[in-house]
Amino acid sequence: MRKIRKFTIYTGIGLLSLIxxxxxxxxxxxxxxxxxxxxxxxxxKPYEWNKVKLSGNAISSDGSExxxxxxxxxxxxxxxxxxxxxxxxxxxxxxxxxxxMNFFKGGDTGNYFPDIPFYMLTLLRGMMDxxxxxxxxxxxNVVYLPxxxxxxxxxxRTAQYTKDDGSPFTMRxxxxxxxxxxxxxxxxxxxxxxxxxxxxxxxxxFGSAFWAPQIAAHYEDSEIFQYSDxxxxxxxxxxxxxxxxxxxxxxxxxxxxPEADIIGAAFKANGRLLPAGTIQLQSYSVxxxxxxxxxxxxxxxxxxxxxxxINEWSQELRQSVxxxxxxLPNYYYYLTDYGLNADSGTTPHTFATRGTFFEAxxxxxxxxxxxxxAVNQQKPYSVGSEFLMDPGPAQQ
Numbered sequence: 543m544r545k546i547r548k549f550t551i552y553t554g555i556g557l558l559s560l561i562x563x564x565x566x567x568x569x570x571x572x573x574x575x576x577x578x579x580x581x582x583x584x585x586x587k588p589y590e591w592n593k594v595k596l597s598g599n600a601i602s603s604d605g606s607e608x609x610x611x612x613x614x615x616x617x618x619x620x621x622x623x624x625x626x627x628x629x630x631x632x633x634x635x636x637x638x639x640x641x642x643m644n645f646f647k648g649g650d651t652g653n654y655f656p657d658i659p660f661y662m663l664t665l666l667r668g669m670m671d672x673x674x675x676x677x678x679x680x681x682x683n684v685v686y687l688p689x690x691x692x693x694x695x696x697x698x699r700t701a702q703y704t705k706d707d708g709s710p711f712t713m714r715x716x717x718x719x720x721x722x723x724x725x726x727x728x729x730x731x732x733x734x735x736x737x738x739x740x741x742x743x744x745x746x747x748f749g750s751a752f753w754a755p756q757i758a759a760h761y762e763d764s765e766i767f768q769y770s771d772x773x774x775x776x777x778x779x780x781x782x783x784x785x786x787x788x789x790x791x792x793x794x795x796x797x798x799x800p801e802a803d804i805i806g807a808a809f810k811a812n813g814r815l816l817p818a819g820t821i822q823l824q825s826y827s828v829x830x831x832x833x834x835x836x837x838x839x840x841x842x843x844x845x846x847x848x849x850x851x852i853n854e855w856s857q858e859l860r861q862s863v864x865x866x867x868x869x870l871p872n873y874y875y876y877l878t879d880y881g882l883n884a885d886s887g888t889t890p891h892t893f894a895t896r897g898t899f900f901e902a903x904x905x906x907x908x909x910x911x912x913x914x915x916a917v918n919q920q921k922p923y924s925v926g927s928e929f930l931m932d933p934g935p936a937q938q
Contacts, residue, residue: 587614589615589673590613591613591663593610594609594727595607596610597723598722598726599716599723600716602656602716603654603690603714603716604639605714606656606690608658608723610686610727611663611684611686613683615680615681615684617683619681619682619736620682621741622728622739622740623742623746623750623895624689624746626746626772628652628654628655628836629692629745632787633704635654636654637706638650639652640655653692655692665895668895668898670686672684676900678910679739683732689717689746691715691720694745694748695717695753697789698715698719699714699787699788700714700716701714717749718795725757729760735761736764737767738764738767739767741768741770744832744833747772748804751808752808755796768821770823771893772826772827772832772893772894773805774858774859775805776858776862779841780804781800784804809824809870810866813870821874821916821917822872822873823873823875823916825875825912827881827893828877828926829852829855829887830855830859830889832891834855837855852887874916876909876913876924877904877929878902878903878909879904880902880903893909905928
């Protein structure tokens with residue numbers, strides 16, 4: 543059996559694509575779609591990214607600047623989107639951030655973004671292409687919260703660690719402060735959306751689920767939707783990581799206790815914490831190579847990463863989805879094996895901000911059709927129910 547190949551990073555971008563984009567950006571000294579810098583929404587042209595500098599204690603894990611991006615549209619609908627970008631769960635994982643040079647050196651590419659990559663805007667597609675008429679969110683406004691703290695957007699601790707070479711470094715689990723600073727700006731600039739989609743992918747899918755009740759409470763007159771794309775990592779370590787490593791003060795800040803299936807716990811709690819009638823949505827690639835890689839690392843699994851390991855993760859994911867579907871009346875899922883690699887038995891990671899957002903299809907239903915029906919047409923439904931009954935090709 544082949545081992546799982548680590549050729550993508552936690553945001554789901556292909557390694558070759560990332561290198562080509564970064565090299566082009568470095569050569570030209572510009573990002574393909576540069577952002578303006580102004581704190582005033584009315585000064586931004588529609589469909590152009592605007593960099594927003596934040597006040598307060600906003601900072602990335604390596605001490606560099608933290609900021610958000612926003613893009614205006616032509617409607618009164620808004621997306622608040624939490625970025626993905628890996629995780630740090632202990633001193634060893636913190637010592638190995640994702641850096642561009644890691645991709646040229648080979649080996650492990652790293653665990654989390656320690657700063658906001660200069661090339662990130664160039665990578666954003668899918669839902670973020672709000673000027674694309676094929677996008678169900680065409681014309682919507684966007685606030686994009688980058689992710690550079692390794693803590694699912696919820697940490698509140700400055701830790702002193704030691705690198706492999708013995709040198710000290712500071713790790714700032716500052717996700718909570720960054721989000722709170724971002725929300726200050728959002729609440730001051732986003733008045734009353736008709737529809738509000740609180741969304742995120744990968745690590746940001748956790749963050750969006752955690753923060754959704756607080757955001758929804760501020761916009762109690764808006765029609766609220768919460769969407770997490772590709773956010774499932776099961777580990778008995780999560781309560782200790784969240785409460786001790788990240789010092790997120792989770793129960794106080796979010797109203798429930800973290801569990802091994804932390805995204806499942808969030809969705810179940812949000813069934814009572816979000817306003818009545820809120821639609822909760824999840825999408826998953828059922829043999830997600832990156833989530834399998836991270837879950838194995840978090841759980842200290844050192845064995846072969848063969849198809850039995852792939853299938854074990856997939857079965858845990860499906861059980862979580864099945865449990866949520868049984869417990870929550872306004873919960874809907876999209877499960878797919880789109881892009882299945884016959885050799886490795888794995889599927890790609892994330893859809894929301896990738897080109898595959900427009901391409902992924904299951905049972906004759908495209909992902910964007912499913913999401914558009916739920917949000918724009920008030921006709922939510924689930925796709926991929928056969929995966930809750932069929933173990934799938936990973937066992938074959």
